[in-house]
Amino acid sequence: MIYEKVRKYIRDNQMLKAGDRVLAGVSGGGDSMAMLHILWRLSGELDFFLEAVHVHHGIRGAEANRDMELAKEFCIEAGIPFRVYRFSVPKLAEEWKLGLEEAGRVVRRQAFMEEQKRLEKETLVALAHNRNDLAETMLHNLARGTGLRGLAGIRPVNENIIRPVLCLERREIDHYLKEKKIPYATDSSNLEDDYTRNRIRHHILPLLEEEINPGAVAHMALAGDMLAQADAFLGKCADKLLEGFRQEDGSFLLSGEFFQEEPILQSYGVLEAFVRLAGKRKDISAVHIQQVLGLWEKQTGRRVLLPYQLRARREYGGVRIRQGQIRETAETMEESWKLAIPGTLHCPLGDFCTEIFSYFGQKISEKKYTKWLDYDRIEDNLSVRTRKPGDYLFINEDGARKKIRRCMIDDKIPEEQREKIPLVLCGNEVLWMVGGRISGKYKITPNTKRVLEVRYQGGTQDE
Numbered sequence: 001m002i003y004e005k006v007r008k009y010i011r012d013n014q015m016l017k018a019g020d021r022v023l024a025g026v027s028g029g030g031d032s033m034a035m036l037h038i039l040w041r042l043s044g045e046l047d048f049f050l051e052a053v054h055v056h057h058g059i060r061g062a063e064a065n066r067d068m069e070l071a072k073e074f075c076i077e078a079g080i081p082f083r084v085y086r087f088s089v090p091k092l093a094e095e096w097k098l099g100l101e102e103a104g105r106v107v108r109r110q111a112f113m114e115e116q117k118r119l120e121k122e123t124l125v126a127l128a129h130n131r132n133d134l135a136e137t138m139l140h141n142l143a144r145g146t147g148l149r150g151l152a153g154i155r156p157v158n159e160n161i162i163r164p165v166l167c168l169e170r171r172e173i174d175h176y177l178k179e180k181k182i183p184y185a186t187d188s189s190n191l192e193d194d195y196t197r198n199r200i201r202h203h204i205l206p207l208l209e210e211e212i213n214p215g216a217v218a219h220m221a222l223a224g225d226m227l228a229q230a231d232a233f234l235g236k237c238a239d240k241l242l243e244g245f246r247q248e249d250g251s252f253l254l255s256g257e258f259f260q261e262e263p264i265l266q267s268y269g270v271l272e273a274f275v276r277l278a279g280k281r282k283d284i285s286a287v288h289i290q291q292v293l294g295l296w297e298k299q300t301g302r303r304v305l306l307p308y309q310l311r312a313r314r315e316y317g318g319v320r321i322r323q324g325q326i327r328e329t330a331e332t333m334e335e336s337w338k339l340a341i342p343g344t345l346h347c348p349l350g351d352f353c354t355e356i357f358s359y360f361g362q363k364i365s366e367k368k369y370t371k372w373l374d375y376d377r378i379e380d381n382l383s384v385r386t387r388k389p390g391d392y393l394f395i396n397e398d399g400a401r402k403k404i405r406r407c408m409i410d411d412k413i414p415e416e417q418r419e420k421i422p423l424v425l426c427g428n429e430v431l432w433m434v435g436g437r438i439s440g441k442y443k444i445t446p447n448t449k450r451v452l453e454v455r456y457q458g459g460t461q462d463e
Contacts, residue, residue, distance in 0.1 A: 002038075002168065002172055002175065002176045002179075003038055003041060003176075005167060005168070005172075006038050006042075006164055006165055006167060006168065007042060007045075009156070009164065009166070009167040010042070010162075010164050013156040013157055013162075014157070015124075015156065015157055015162040015164060016042070016046055016048055016124070016162070017046065017048070018046055018047040018048060019047070019048065020046075020048040020049070020124055021048070021049040021051070021119065021121055021122070021123040021124065022039065022043075022048055022049065022050050022051070022123065022124045022125075022126050022162075023051050023052075023053050023112060023115055023116070023123050023124070023125050023126065024036050024039055024050060024051070024052050024053065024126040025053055025055070025108070025112070025125065025126065025127050025128065026052040026053065026054050026071045026075075027054065027055075027067060027071070027128075027185075028054070028066075028067030028068065028070045028071040028184065028185040029067070029128075029184060029185060029186070030173060030174065030177050030184040030186075031128040031129075031130055031165065031170075031173055032071075032128040033071070033074065033177065033182050033183070033184040034128070034165065034168075034173045034176050034177055034182060034184075035126065035128040035164055035165045036052060036071075036074070036075075036080070037176075037180060037182050038164065038165065038176075039126060039164060040078050040080060050080055050081075051080065051081040051082070051083065051115075052071065052075050052080050052081065052082045052083070053083050053085065053111060053112060053115055054067075054068055054071050054072070054082065054083070054084045054085070055084075055085050055087065055107060055108050055111045056068055056084055056085065056086045056087070057087060057089040057104055057107070058086065058087060058088040058089055058090065058091075059089055059090060059100070063185075066185060067185040068084060070183055070184070070185050072084075073183075074182075074183060083115055085107075085110075085111035085114065085115070087107040087110075087111075089103050089104050089107060092106075092107065095342075095356050095450070096341065096342055096356065112125050122160070123160065124160050124161075124162050125160055125161050125162070126161075126162050126163070126164055127161060127162075127163050128163075128164075128165055129154050129163045129165070129166055130165050130166060130168050130169060130170055130173060131166065131167070131168060131169045131170075131217050131218065131220075131221045132169060132170040132201070132205065132217055133154060133166075134153040134154045134166065134220065134221055134224055135153070135205060135216070135217045135220040135221065136197055136200045136201055136205065137153040137154055138150075138151055138152075138153045138220055138223075138224055139200050139204060139205075140197060140200060141153070145286075147231075147286060148227050148230055148231040148234070149228075149231050151223075151224070151227045152224050152225075152227040152228035152231055153220075153224040153227075154166060154224075155228060169217055169218065205217065234264065234265065234268045235268060235272065237265055237268065238265060238268035238269045238271070238272040239272055241258070241261065241265060241269050242269050242272050242273060242276070244257075245258055245269075245318075247320075249322075250277070250322070250323075251277075251320055251321060251322035252273045252276075252277075252320065252321045252322075253315070253317055253318050253319070253320045254269070254270075254273075254296075254318045254319045254320075254321070255317055255318035256318065258318065259293075259296050259318075266293055267286075267289050267290075267293070270289045270292050270293060270321070271284065271289055273321045274288070274289075274306070274308075274310060274321070277308075277310055277321065277322070277323040278307070278308035278309075278310055278323060278346075280308065284306070284307060284308075288304075288306050288307070291304045291306075291312070292304055292306075292312040292319060292321065295312055295313070295314040295319045296314070296318070296319055298314050299314065300314050300315060300316055301313070301314065302314045305335065305347075305348035306348065307337075307346050307347060307348075308323065308346040309323055309324060309346065309347075309348060309350070309351075310322070310323050310348075311323075311324070311348065335385065336383040336384065336385035336425075337349075337383060337384045337385070338381060338382070338383055338384075339352055339354060339381075339382040339383060339384055339424065339454075340352075340354060341354045341356065341382065341452065342354050342355050342356050345384060347384060349384060349385070349386070349422040350422060350434075350456055350457055351456070351457040352384055352422075352424070352454060352455070352456055353454070353455040353457070354452060354453065354454050354455075355452075355453045356375055356450055356451070356452055356453075357450070357451055357453070358449065358450060358451075359444065359448045359449060359450060359451045361446075364444050368435055369434070369435065369455065369456040369457070370453065370454070370455045370456070371432050371438050371453070371454050372444050372451050372452070372453055373431060373432070373438065373439075373442040373443075373444075373451070373452045373453075373454065374442045374443065374444055374445065374448045374450075374451070374452075375450040375451055375452040376448065376449050376450050377441065377442055378426065378431070378442065378452065379426070381426070382424055382425065382426060382431065383424075383425055383426075384422055384423065384424055384425075385422070385423060385425065386419055386420065386421065386422065386423065387404050387405070387408075387418065387419065387421070387423060388428070390403075390428045391403065391404040391405075391423065391425070391428050391429075391430055392404060392428060392429060392430065393407050393429075393430040393433065393437070393439050394429075394439045394440045394441040395407070395437075395440055396440040397440045397441065397443065398440075399441075400440075404423070404430050404433065405418070407433065407436075407437065408421070408433070411436055411437070413436070421433060421434060421435065421436070422434040422456070424454060432454065434456050435456075
């Protein structure tokens with residue numbers, strides 16, 4: 001019954017076909033072992049290649065080794081190729097300044113990418129999310145703030161990621177494990193309430209099912225599917241609507257006709273303009289959309305700066321959205337952006353790419369738009385913005401400091417350029433005046449153990 005249900009779900013969502021190569025993420029837990037067993041049975045029917053990928057996070061010691069061996073033994077017995085990727089997530093989380101959960105997600109993505117690269121063929125990645133995971137995601141997103149897409153929760157297919165058992169509730173998976181006598185391990189960390197998702201799993205969902213409706217999880221899954229359909233439909237409507245406002249230079253000029261549409265279509269239209277111009281939607285929030293929509297009521301000349309070098313400006317004919325290098329005045333540069341470490345920050349001031357690596361006396365990079373900083377001495381979160389009153393920079397290792405305005409004067413930076421120069425800061429403390437000097441406090445020394453490399457792209461003289 002459960003096998004047939006999953007098989008139909010896979011067919012209805014066009015997840016798999018003959019000849020596909022599938023990498024199944026297998027932790028050794030019940031959900032992933034049930035999924036692996038079902039895919040193993042199905043591979044004989046549909047004739048696709050199946051491989052199990054296990055990511056060892058280096059967190060739970062003997063328990064983690066037990067999980068790995070359990071999954072490995074099952075795969076050997078079933079004749080399923082088995083690959084292990086090992087990471088020290090606690091160490092990486094410290095280096096990247098991320099939580100263990102987020103660092104774990106990063107290394108899992110990296111493992112699948114590495115395995116796809118090793119196989120040198122296009123692959124599908126199968127993940128073992130179920131209906132309870134979907135319900136937890138909906139509640140989590142609802143509590144944090146979200147739109148229709150976030151309320152839709154986890155989708156069965158997302159590019160090359162498939163979720164074959166998303167049609168099953170956790171109790172159905174437990175039944176399948178017992179029925180087929182499939183071995184599985186229990187992750188002790190899932191029994192704790194340290195993570196928000198665990199608290200939702202252990203307390204809120206059970207309360208909904210016990211006190212409100214036993215079918216709460218199933219009903220939330222159906223609602224998520226309808227919300228996903230609504231999101232897709234509105235996206236198509238916005239796509240069609242936006243065509244009438246595209247300009248020859250690639251920008252979008254949203255005239256009065258656009259602002260006569262229903263508010264939800266306006267929001268989706270602005271989002272679609274962002275995606276078309278930037279090629280991505282991550283880091284674009286409802287706040288950015290509302291800022292652009294609000295320009296319609298503002299006077300000509302008002303503007304908004306957005307991620308990925310996007311900008312919107314109120315013009316005589318409407319609100320124009322475009323992408324390009326932005327060099328604005330101090331009044332339009334009041335916002336600051338958190339620097340991703342490691343990673344890439346896309347903001348109106350340019351792109352900031354960061355990496356962390358161990359220092360063994362390597363030659364220091366001398367490029368104008370690439371700087372090395374002593375990462376072990378950096379305590380606070382870093383941000384990027386233009387100058388504000390009170391900003392200062394340490395001019396040497398002895399603690400002498402100057403106001404950033406004085407530094408710019410000493411460096412003979414033209415006054416009209418001073419308000420446009422990006423700064424990397426901790427609060428009001430400047431670590432790097434992009435294109436110019438860095439703080440004496442964070443220079444590399446023989447005692448440096450870890451280096452933060454910051455590369456800037458977006459200036460007039462990239463090097």
